[in-house]
Amino acid sequence: MSINHGQTLTLDDIVHQYGGALAVDHVTLEIKAGELVALLGPSGCGKTTLLRIIAGFIAQTSGKVVAGGRRIDELPPAERGVGIVFQNYALFPHMTVAENVGYGLAARGTDKAAARKRTSEMLDMVQMGHLADRLTKQLSGGQQQRVALARALAIEPRVLLLDEPFSALDKSLRLDMQIEIKRIQRAAGTTAIIVTHDQEEALSMADRVAVLNQGALEQFAPPSQVYDHPATYFVNQFVGTANVLHATLESISGDRACLRLADGTALMSRGPAGLATGSSVVACIRPENLCVSVGDEGVPASVEFGMPLGATIVHELRTDSGQRLKISEQRKPGAVPREPGTRLRVWPASVDSVAVFSSMQASA
Ligand SMILES: Nc1ncnc2c1ncn2[C@@H]1O[C@H](COP(=O)(O)OP(=O)(O)O)[C@@H](O)[C@H]1O
Ligand SMILES: [Mg+2]
Structure with a gap:
Protein backbone atom coordinates (compact mmCIF):
# COMPACT_ATOMS: atom_id res chain seq x y z
CA MET A 1 0.00 0.00 0.00
CA SER A 2 1.41 3.36 -0.94
CA ILE A 3 1.63 5.90 1.83
CA ASN A 4 0.09 9.23 0.94
CA HIS A 5 1.06 11.97 3.28
CA GLY A 6 -1.72 14.23 4.34
CA GLN A 7 -1.69 17.96 3.90
CA THR A 8 -2.41 20.80 6.23
CA LEU A 9 -5.91 22.13 5.69
CA THR A 10 -6.94 25.65 6.55
CA LEU A 11 -10.44 27.02 6.59
CA ASP A 12 -9.99 30.75 6.63
CA ASP A 13 -12.99 32.77 7.80
CA ILE A 14 -15.58 30.67 5.94
CA VAL A 15 -19.09 32.06 5.70
CA HIS A 16 -21.95 30.30 3.94
CA GLN A 17 -25.45 31.51 3.32
CA TYR A 18 -28.29 29.57 1.72
CA GLY A 19 -30.42 32.34 0.29
CA GLY A 20 -30.51 34.69 3.25
CA ALA A 21 -29.98 32.02 5.91
CA LEU A 22 -26.59 31.86 7.58
CA ALA A 23 -25.38 28.23 7.78
CA VAL A 24 -21.64 28.80 8.44
CA ASP A 25 -20.63 31.81 10.48
CA HIS A 26 -16.98 32.92 10.09
CA VAL A 27 -15.34 29.56 10.76
CA THR A 28 -11.54 29.48 10.90
CA LEU A 29 -9.79 26.13 11.48
CA GLU A 30 -6.17 25.15 10.98
CA ILE A 31 -5.80 21.39 10.69
CA LYS A 32 -2.36 19.79 10.81
CA ALA A 33 -1.08 17.28 8.27
CA GLY A 34 -2.13 13.76 9.30
CA GLU A 35 -4.47 15.04 11.98
CA LEU A 36 -7.94 13.57 12.60
CA VAL A 37 -10.40 16.32 13.49
CA ALA A 38 -14.00 15.77 14.54
CA LEU A 39 -16.59 18.39 13.62
CA LEU A 40 -19.09 18.02 16.44
CA GLY A 41 -22.42 19.73 16.82
CA PRO A 42 -26.18 19.26 16.78
CA SER A 43 -28.16 18.60 13.63
CA GLY A 44 -28.35 21.70 11.44
CA CYS A 45 -25.24 23.43 12.84
CA GLY A 46 -23.49 23.47 9.45
CA LYS A 47 -21.25 20.38 9.53
CA THR A 48 -22.26 18.94 6.17
CA THR A 49 -22.17 22.38 4.60
CA LEU A 50 -18.53 22.79 5.69
CA LEU A 51 -17.57 19.39 4.26
CA ARG A 52 -19.26 20.19 0.98
CA ILE A 53 -17.37 23.46 0.79
CA ILE A 54 -14.04 21.67 1.33
CA ALA A 55 -14.91 18.98 -1.23
CA GLY A 56 -16.07 21.60 -3.73
CA PHE A 57 -19.71 20.59 -4.12
CA ILE A 58 -20.82 24.03 -3.05
CA ALA A 59 -19.00 27.36 -3.14
CA GLN A 60 -18.73 29.31 0.11
CA THR A 61 -20.18 32.80 0.27
CA SER A 62 -16.80 34.10 1.50
CA GLY A 63 -13.54 32.87 2.99
CA LYS A 64 -10.79 30.60 1.72
CA VAL A 65 -9.96 26.89 1.72
CA VAL A 66 -6.21 26.22 1.65
CA ALA A 67 -4.61 22.75 1.49
CA GLY A 68 -0.86 22.26 1.71
CA GLY A 69 -0.38 26.01 1.44
CA ARG A 70 -2.31 26.21 -1.82
CA ARG A 71 -5.76 27.64 -2.33
CA ILE A 72 -8.00 24.76 -3.49
CA ASP A 73 -11.40 26.40 -3.47
CA GLU A 74 -10.95 27.59 -7.03
CA LEU A 75 -10.34 24.02 -8.27
CA PRO A 76 -13.05 21.60 -9.42
CA PRO A 77 -13.82 18.81 -6.89
CA ALA A 78 -11.81 16.11 -8.74
CA GLU A 79 -8.63 18.22 -8.60
CA ARG A 80 -8.70 19.02 -4.90
CA GLY A 81 -7.15 15.78 -3.62
CA VAL A 82 -10.13 15.34 -1.33
CA GLY A 83 -11.88 11.99 -0.73
CA ILE A 84 -15.33 11.97 0.79
CA VAL A 85 -17.50 9.32 2.43
CA PHE A 86 -21.07 10.53 2.32
CA GLN A 87 -23.57 10.10 5.11
CA ASN A 88 -25.53 7.48 3.12
CA TYR A 89 -22.34 6.11 1.43
CA ALA A 90 -23.77 6.90 -2.04
CA LEU A 91 -22.37 3.75 -3.64
CA PHE A 92 -23.34 2.88 -7.21
CA PRO A 93 -25.81 -0.01 -6.72
CA HIS A 94 -25.49 -1.42 -10.26
CA MET A 95 -21.69 -1.70 -9.95
CA THR A 96 -19.65 -4.32 -8.20
CA VAL A 97 -17.59 -3.60 -5.12
CA ALA A 98 -14.39 -3.42 -7.21
CA GLU A 99 -16.01 -1.14 -9.80
CA ASN A 100 -17.13 1.23 -7.08
CA VAL A 101 -13.66 1.40 -5.58
CA GLY A 102 -12.02 1.83 -9.00
CA TYR A 103 -14.48 4.48 -10.14
CA GLY A 104 -12.49 7.53 -9.06
CA LEU A 105 -9.31 6.11 -10.56
CA ALA A 106 -11.00 5.51 -13.92
CA ALA A 107 -12.50 9.02 -13.81
CA ARG A 108 -8.99 10.41 -13.32
CA GLY A 109 -7.68 8.42 -16.28
CA THR A 110 -5.45 6.13 -14.22
CA ASP A 111 -3.82 3.38 -16.27
CA LYS A 112 -5.98 0.20 -16.12
CA ALA A 113 -3.39 -2.15 -14.60
CA ALA A 114 -2.41 0.42 -11.96
CA ALA A 115 -6.08 1.02 -11.14
CA ARG A 116 -6.69 -2.72 -10.71
CA LYS A 117 -3.70 -3.03 -8.40
CA ARG A 118 -4.73 -0.03 -6.31
CA THR A 119 -8.32 -1.27 -6.11
CA SER A 120 -7.29 -4.66 -4.84
CA GLU A 121 -4.92 -3.10 -2.27
CA MET A 122 -7.73 -0.91 -0.98
CA LEU A 123 -10.15 -3.84 -0.79
CA ASP A 124 -7.61 -5.90 1.14
CA MET A 125 -7.09 -3.01 3.53
CA VAL A 126 -10.80 -2.86 4.40
CA GLN A 127 -11.03 -6.67 4.35
CA MET A 128 -13.44 -6.79 1.43
CA GLY A 129 -11.20 -8.49 -1.16
CA HIS A 130 -13.28 -11.66 -1.07
CA LEU A 131 -16.41 -9.71 -2.10
CA ALA A 132 -14.83 -7.73 -4.97
CA ASP A 133 -17.29 -9.04 -7.58
CA ARG A 134 -20.47 -8.63 -5.57
CA LEU A 135 -22.99 -5.86 -6.32
CA THR A 136 -22.97 -3.26 -3.57
CA LYS A 137 -26.75 -3.50 -3.13
CA GLN A 138 -26.14 -7.05 -1.85
CA LEU A 139 -23.96 -5.87 1.04
CA SER A 140 -24.70 -5.22 4.72
CA GLY A 141 -24.42 -1.70 6.14
CA GLY A 142 -20.97 -2.35 7.59
CA GLN A 143 -19.71 -3.82 4.32
CA GLN A 144 -21.07 -0.86 2.34
CA GLN A 145 -19.29 1.43 4.70
CA ARG A 146 -15.98 -0.35 4.11
CA VAL A 147 -16.46 -0.06 0.35
CA ALA A 148 -17.26 3.65 0.64
CA LEU A 149 -14.09 4.12 2.68
CA ALA A 150 -11.99 2.13 0.19
CA ARG A 151 -13.47 4.19 -2.65
CA ALA A 152 -12.60 7.46 -0.91
CA LEU A 153 -9.05 6.28 -0.13
CA ALA A 154 -8.37 4.78 -3.59
CA ILE A 155 -7.66 8.17 -5.11
CA GLU A 156 -4.94 8.76 -2.48
CA PRO A 157 -6.64 11.81 -1.05
CA ARG A 158 -4.55 14.33 0.84
CA VAL A 159 -7.66 15.07 2.84
CA LEU A 160 -10.33 12.53 3.77
CA LEU A 161 -13.82 13.74 4.73
CA LEU A 162 -16.30 11.48 6.51
CA ASP A 163 -19.88 12.66 7.01
CA GLU A 164 -21.51 10.80 9.92
CA PRO A 165 -20.10 7.56 8.51
CA PHE A 166 -21.34 5.29 11.29
CA SER A 167 -24.92 6.45 11.66
CA ALA A 168 -26.31 3.40 9.81
CA LEU A 169 -24.36 0.88 11.90
CA ASP A 170 -25.36 -0.85 15.10
CA LYS A 171 -23.38 -0.17 18.22
CA SER A 172 -20.86 -3.04 18.23
CA LEU A 173 -20.07 -2.71 14.54
CA ARG A 174 -19.75 1.03 15.00
CA LEU A 175 -17.01 0.60 17.57
CA ASP A 176 -15.13 -1.83 15.28
CA MET A 177 -15.36 0.60 12.37
CA GLN A 178 -14.28 3.56 14.49
CA ILE A 179 -11.11 1.73 15.43
CA GLU A 180 -10.63 0.52 11.86
CA ILE A 181 -10.95 3.99 10.34
CA LYS A 182 -8.58 5.46 12.86
CA ARG A 183 -6.05 2.69 12.13
CA ILE A 184 -6.29 3.18 8.37
CA GLN A 185 -6.11 6.96 8.67
CA ARG A 186 -2.99 6.69 10.84
CA ALA A 187 -1.36 4.16 8.54
CA ALA A 188 -2.01 6.30 5.47
CA GLY A 189 -1.07 9.53 7.23
CA THR A 190 -4.15 11.16 5.74
CA THR A 191 -5.53 14.40 7.11
CA ALA A 192 -9.12 13.62 8.03
CA ILE A 193 -12.29 15.33 9.17
CA ILE A 194 -15.07 13.25 10.63
CA VAL A 195 -18.47 14.85 11.08
CA THR A 196 -20.56 13.62 13.97
CA HIS A 197 -23.28 14.69 16.38
CA ASP A 198 -22.14 11.98 18.80
CA GLN A 199 -19.88 13.43 21.47
CA GLU A 200 -18.45 10.06 22.50
CA GLU A 201 -17.46 9.33 18.92
CA ALA A 202 -15.77 12.72 18.62
CA LEU A 203 -13.93 12.40 21.93
CA SER A 204 -12.77 8.84 21.30
CA MET A 205 -11.59 9.20 17.71
CA ALA A 206 -10.27 12.70 17.19
CA ASP A 207 -6.91 14.32 17.82
CA ARG A 208 -8.83 17.58 18.14
CA VAL A 209 -12.52 18.35 18.31
CA ALA A 210 -14.15 21.40 16.70
CA VAL A 211 -17.48 22.14 18.37
CA LEU A 212 -19.97 24.01 16.20
CA ASN A 213 -23.13 25.76 17.30
CA GLN A 214 -25.46 27.47 14.82
CA GLY A 215 -22.71 27.68 12.22
CA ALA A 216 -20.09 29.17 14.55
CA LEU A 217 -17.02 27.53 16.06
CA GLU A 218 -17.25 27.44 19.87
CA GLN A 219 -14.05 25.55 20.68
CA PHE A 220 -11.24 23.75 18.86
CA ALA A 221 -9.11 21.69 21.22
CA PRO A 222 -7.99 18.14 22.14
CA PRO A 223 -10.82 15.91 23.46
CA SER A 224 -9.82 16.01 27.13
CA GLN A 225 -9.52 19.79 27.01
CA VAL A 226 -12.99 20.12 25.48
CA TYR A 227 -14.43 17.82 28.14
CA ASP A 228 -12.56 19.16 31.17
CA HIS A 229 -12.33 22.81 30.17
CA PRO A 230 -15.25 23.65 27.91
CA ALA A 231 -14.81 27.15 26.52
CA THR A 232 -18.50 28.01 26.58
CA TYR A 233 -21.70 26.97 28.29
CA PHE A 234 -22.87 25.41 25.02
CA VAL A 235 -19.79 23.16 24.83
CA ASN A 236 -20.20 22.26 28.49
CA GLN A 237 -23.79 21.12 27.87
CA PHE A 238 -23.29 19.48 24.49
CA VAL A 239 -20.21 17.45 25.41
CA GLY A 240 -21.14 15.19 28.28
N1 LIG B 1 -29.42 23.12 0.20
C1 LIG B 1 -29.83 23.85 1.24
N2 LIG B 1 -30.63 24.92 1.07
C2 LIG B 1 -31.03 25.68 2.09
N3 LIG B 1 -30.68 25.48 3.36
C3 LIG B 1 -29.87 24.44 3.62
C4 LIG B 1 -29.40 23.57 2.58
N4 LIG B 1 -28.60 22.63 3.13
C5 LIG B 1 -28.59 22.88 4.44
N5 LIG B 1 -29.34 23.97 4.74
C6 LIG B 1 -29.52 24.57 6.08
O1 LIG B 1 -28.25 24.97 6.56
C7 LIG B 1 -28.08 24.65 7.92
C8 LIG B 1 -26.89 23.72 8.10
O2 LIG B 1 -27.18 22.48 7.48
P1 LIG B 1 -26.14 21.29 7.47
O3 LIG B 1 -24.83 21.79 7.03
O4 LIG B 1 -26.73 20.19 6.66
O5 LIG B 1 -26.09 20.89 9.01
P2 LIG B 1 -25.57 19.56 9.74
O6 LIG B 1 -24.82 18.73 8.75
O7 LIG B 1 -24.73 20.06 10.85
O8 LIG B 1 -26.80 18.85 10.25
C9 LIG B 1 -29.41 24.06 8.36
O9 LIG B 1 -30.17 25.08 8.94
C10 LIG B 1 -30.02 23.56 7.07
O10 LIG B 1 -31.43 23.55 7.16
MG1 LIG C 1 -25.15 16.74 8.11
Missing part, protein backbone atom coordinates in the same frame (compact mmCIF):
# COMPACT_ATOMS: atom_id res chain seq x y z
CA THR A 241 -23.69 15.70 31.03
CA ALA A 242 -23.57 18.61 33.43
CA ASN A 243 -25.33 19.71 36.57
CA VAL A 244 -26.16 23.39 36.54
CA LEU A 245 -26.44 25.39 39.77
CA HIS A 246 -27.52 29.02 39.77
CA ALA A 247 -25.25 31.27 41.80
CA THR A 248 -23.83 34.75 42.28
CA LEU A 249 -20.15 35.44 41.69
CA GLU A 250 -18.96 36.82 45.03
CA SER A 251 -15.24 37.25 44.65
CA ILE A 252 -12.31 36.30 42.46
CA SER A 253 -8.80 35.61 43.61
CA GLY A 254 -6.25 34.48 41.05
CA ASP A 255 -7.63 31.54 39.12
CA ARG A 256 -10.28 30.74 41.73
CA ALA A 257 -13.69 32.25 42.39
CA CYS A 258 -16.08 32.13 45.28
CA LEU A 259 -19.74 31.60 44.36
CA ARG A 260 -22.84 31.87 46.51
CA LEU A 261 -25.51 29.30 45.64
CA ALA A 262 -29.21 30.14 45.78
CA ASP A 263 -29.54 28.34 49.14
CA GLY A 264 -26.71 30.41 50.67
CA THR A 265 -23.98 27.76 50.39
CA ALA A 266 -20.53 29.05 49.39
CA LEU A 267 -18.85 27.14 46.56
CA MET A 268 -15.34 27.56 45.12
CA SER A 269 -14.91 27.27 41.35
CA ARG A 270 -12.17 27.70 38.84
CA GLY A 271 -11.60 31.19 37.55
CA PRO A 272 -14.38 32.69 35.46
CA ALA A 273 -13.19 34.20 32.18
CA GLY A 274 -14.25 37.80 31.88
CA LEU A 275 -17.00 37.81 34.51
CA ALA A 276 -17.46 40.58 37.06
CA THR A 277 -18.12 40.06 40.76
CA GLY A 278 -21.78 40.43 41.64
CA SER A 279 -22.92 38.92 38.33
CA SER A 280 -25.37 36.04 37.98
CA VAL A 281 -23.59 32.86 36.98
CA VAL A 282 -24.13 29.15 36.58
CA ALA A 283 -21.82 26.64 38.22
CA CYS A 284 -21.47 23.45 36.17
CA ILE A 285 -20.31 20.16 37.66
CA ARG A 286 -20.23 16.84 35.83
CA PRO A 287 -22.00 13.95 37.59
CA GLU A 288 -18.74 12.02 38.04
CA ASN A 289 -17.21 15.05 39.75
CA LEU A 290 -19.85 15.18 42.48
CA CYS A 291 -19.12 13.17 45.62
CA VAL A 292 -21.22 12.09 48.56
CA SER A 293 -19.73 13.85 51.61
CA VAL A 294 -19.01 11.86 54.73
CA GLY A 295 -19.12 14.86 57.10
CA ASP A 296 -21.66 17.66 57.18
CA GLU A 297 -20.06 19.65 54.38
CA GLY A 298 -22.00 19.89 51.15
CA VAL A 299 -25.39 20.55 49.67
CA PRO A 300 -28.17 18.59 51.42
CA ALA A 301 -30.28 16.49 49.06
CA SER A 302 -32.60 13.49 48.84
CA VAL A 303 -32.34 10.55 46.44
CA GLU A 304 -35.15 10.54 43.88
CA PHE A 305 -34.03 7.38 42.10
CA GLY A 306 -30.93 5.38 41.27
CA MET A 307 -29.82 3.52 38.16
CA PRO A 308 -27.20 0.76 38.20
CA LEU A 309 -25.36 1.13 34.89
CA GLY A 310 -22.90 -1.74 35.25
CA ALA A 311 -19.63 0.05 35.79
CA THR A 312 -21.25 3.05 37.46
CA ILE A 313 -24.32 3.92 39.52
CA VAL A 314 -26.15 7.14 38.70
CA HIS A 315 -28.45 8.76 41.24
CA GLU A 316 -30.87 11.56 40.51
CA LEU A 317 -31.05 13.83 43.54
CA ARG A 318 -33.16 16.79 44.56
CA THR A 319 -31.47 19.37 46.72
CA ASP A 320 -33.35 20.91 49.64
CA SER A 321 -33.59 24.12 47.61
CA GLY A 322 -35.33 22.17 44.83
CA GLN A 323 -32.55 21.71 42.24
CA ARG A 324 -32.09 18.42 40.44
CA LEU A 325 -28.59 16.94 40.40
CA LYS A 326 -27.12 13.81 38.88
CA ILE A 327 -24.28 12.03 40.59
CA SER A 328 -22.31 9.19 39.03
CA GLU A 329 -20.20 6.86 41.17
CA GLN A 330 -18.01 3.87 40.42
CA ARG A 331 -20.01 0.73 41.12
CA LYS A 332 -18.35 -1.95 43.25
CA PRO A 333 -19.41 -5.57 42.66
CA GLY A 334 -22.71 -6.23 44.43
CA ALA A 335 -23.52 -2.55 44.97
CA VAL A 336 -27.17 -1.55 44.47
CA PRO A 337 -28.65 1.96 44.19
CA ARG A 338 -29.67 3.89 47.31
CA GLU A 339 -33.37 3.84 48.17
CA PRO A 340 -35.49 6.83 47.11
CA GLY A 341 -35.75 9.28 50.01
CA THR A 342 -32.23 8.56 51.31
CA ARG A 343 -30.71 11.77 52.72
CA LEU A 344 -27.17 12.74 51.81
CA ARG A 345 -24.90 15.68 51.10
CA VAL A 346 -22.98 16.20 47.88
CA TRP A 347 -19.93 18.26 47.11
CA PRO A 348 -17.60 18.69 44.11
CA ALA A 349 -14.53 16.46 43.99
CA SER A 350 -12.28 19.49 43.47
CA VAL A 351 -12.39 23.21 42.86
CA ASP A 352 -11.12 22.49 39.36
CA SER A 353 -14.18 20.39 38.56
CA VAL A 354 -16.51 23.39 38.95
CA ALA A 355 -16.83 25.47 35.79
CA VAL A 356 -18.56 28.81 35.79
CA PHE A 357 -20.32 30.66 32.98
CA SER A 358 -22.43 33.77 32.76
CA SER A 359 -26.16 33.18 33.29
CA MET A 360 -26.66 35.01 30.01
CA GLN A 361 -24.82 32.26 28.12
CA ALA A 362 -26.94 29.67 29.91
CA SER A 363 -30.24 31.26 28.99
CA ALA A 364 -29.28 32.06 25.38
